[in-house]
Amino acid sequence: MNKHYIDADKQMRKLEETKRLKSVEDKQVSSEVFDDKTLKVLYKLANKGYIRSLNGVISTGKEANVFLGIDDDDNPVAVKIYRVMTLDFKKIKEYIAGDPRFKSHGNNTRQIITAWTQKEFKNLSRLYKLGLRVPEPYIAMENVLVMEYLEYSDDDNSAAPPLSKAKLDNASEVFEEIIDFMDVAYNKAHLVHGDLSRYNILLSHGHPYIIDVSQSTLDSHPSSRSLLERDIKNILYDSKKFKLNLTYEYVRNRIIKND
Structure with missing residues (x-):
């Protein structure tokens, strides 16, 4: 029997076990994350060698959970699973509808969430290819995104x-690196993060890495400028938490060149 098939089969049994948790709260979270269709997606990814095992939760959010995974080469990977039951589909459809890279999917839940996951994969790829500090994306399949695991040091x-x-x-x-990121993302990748703050910037090896780019929009999006202005204000607010004296004019002029 194929090794990948054996590992994938073991992984499926492990994931099924996570659905038999003791507390009501844990059972609810598990059922939201590991629904039957998601388990099948994880099985496919395991069969392709992207995930041999899941070893715990890295982070939880309103829309997705991120798990520490191990691939077939014993390398750590980050596995982001969007929770179908808790996603704000009205918000998602609005962002996708304004992005020419994606077609409208009507009210088909699975197609919408697949497009949302692909949107994050494409945004990460666009930023990563420019040498910006984001986790390298490996593969996106339906509501699951596998990407580079970022360690502290x-x-x-x-x-x-x-x-x-x-x-x-x-x-x-x-x-300064965060502002540089915003500059290159906007002026070369033509992307606006749209929800940038200290909560989705990770510190790895002393450098900031930007995550959670599913909602990021092209600069042609009708809301891109207002989202950029919000990002600037958020970063200014966060900088004050670290006793820095950045000004709105300084940050804005670094990013918006020709206004």
Whole structure:
């Protein structure tokens, strides 16, 4: 029997076990994440060698959970699973409808969520190819995205923390890198993050890595400028948490060149 098939079969049994949790809350979360169709997607990814096992939760959010996975080469990967039951489809359809890279999918839930996951994969790929600090995307399949696992440091391979939980000895340099990211993302990748804050910027090896780009829009999107302005204000607010004195004019002029 094929090795991948054996590993995938073991993984499916492990995932099925997670559905037999004790507390009512855990049972609800498990059923929201590991519905039958998602388990089948994970089986396919395991059969392709992308996921040999899932070893715990890295983060949980309103829309998705991120798990630490191990691939067939014993490398850690981050596995993001969008929870179909808790996604705001009205919001998702609005962002997808304004993006010419995607066609409308009506009210088909699975098609909408697949497009949303593909949108994050394409946005990550676009940013990564420009050398920006985002996790490298490996594959997206339906509501599952497999990407690079970001560790805290060479000496600490735990998951990179968000800036909201990180201690910064080089806050000024980190925020300059964030502004540089916003500049290149907007002027070269033609993307606006749209929800940028200290909660979706990870600190890995002393550098900021931007995550959660599913809602990121092209600069041609009718809401792109207002979203960019919101990102700028969020970063300014966050910088004050680290006792920096950045100004709105300074940050805005670094990003918006010809206004």
